[in-house]
Amino acid sequence: MNHSKQFRLPLLAVNFAAAVFVLGKSILEPTVGILTPFDFPPDVSLPQWQPVESKSLEVVNPDGEAGSTFLVGRQYQYLQNDYLLDIEMRYVVRTQGEVNLFIQKHPLIQSSPPEEELSGKIIHRQGTGFSVFFTHQERAYLSACINPRGESTVTIEQFSQNQDTYDTQLSRLFPVLLGRETWRDNRCLWTYMSLPLQDASPEQAYRILEAAWESWYEWWSQNFPQV
Numbered sequence: 001m002n003h004s005k006q007f008r009l010p011l012l013a014v015n016f017a018a019a020v021f022v023l024g025k026s027i028l029e030p031t032v033g034i035l036t037p038f039d040f041p042p043d044v045s046l047p048q049w050q051p052v053e054s055k056s057l058e059v060v061n062p063d064g065e066a067g068s069t070f071l072v073g074r075q076y077q078y079l080q081n082d083y084l085l086d087i088e089m090r091y092v093v094r095t096q097g098e099v100n101l102f103i104q105k106h107p108l109i110q111s112s113p114p115e116e117e118l119s120g121k122i123i124h125r126q127g128t129g130f131s132v133f134f135t136h137q138e139r140a141y142l143s144a145c146i147n148p149r150g151e152s153t154v155t156i157e158q159f160s161q162n163q164d165t166y167d168t169q170l171s172r173l174f175p176v177l178l179g180r181e182t183w184r185d186n187r188c189l190w191t192y193m194s195l196p197l198q199d200a201s202p203e204q205a206y207r208i209l210e211a212a213w214e215s216w217y218e219w220w221s222q223n224f225p226q227v
Contacts, residue, residue, distance in 0.1 A: 038225040040074035040089055047215050049078035049085060057088060060107065068095035082199055085212055088192040091225060095186055097145045097159025099132060102190050112137065122154050128217045130154045133206050138197045140205035142213055145188035146220050182227060189220055
């Protein structure tokens with residue numbers, strides 16, 4: 001038996017045992033698994049940017065979008081020199097973390113002519129994780145899922161791998177058994193950042209977005225909603 005199989009079998013056993021225990025506990029204690037109410041704060045500091053406006057976003061398809069449930073959302077706007085940065089945040093639960101499907105369901109994308117195709121570039125950066133960059137209708141975008149633990153992700157595979165790496169650790173077993181945390185945490189903060197391209201090339205816009213993303217990711221990874 002190779003080393004990968006030796007590692008995977010105990011992990012699968014722990015996953016199964018944790019799932020069975022949590023299921024039994026949820027039957028005996030109905031409050032287990034009920035999420036703590038959360039709403040986005042009206043003000044979030046972003047270094048080197050001046051806050052302009054913050055407002056709640058209407059929840060789109062709350063009964064499930066792309067296999068996910070969007071609970072709350074908020075839009076933040078910041079100004080730096082002549083650049084107006086727009087950031088949309090949505091708290092997503094019961095998700096598989098497929099950011100591309102979220103983007104396709106965004107109202108501005110859905111209202112675009114069908115012949116307009118999106119072509120994004122997924123990039124990995126040490127310290128943050130994966131993000132996707134694309135341009136659409138004279139705007140540059142950066143999008144990703146900020147996860148409860150580990151790195152940011154863009155695809156289902158990255159989201160699942162992040163769970164395997166950071167969620168299914170034996171050090172988390174005790175709070176999971178007590179119902180304080182979930183074994184595989186299917187939540188994320190979907191981040192959707194954009195800049196107009198009137199005053200910047202796509203390359204310049206991406207550098208600006210990436211710098212803002214690093215600070216934004218750091219703040220939210222430290223202030224992720226409690227279970």
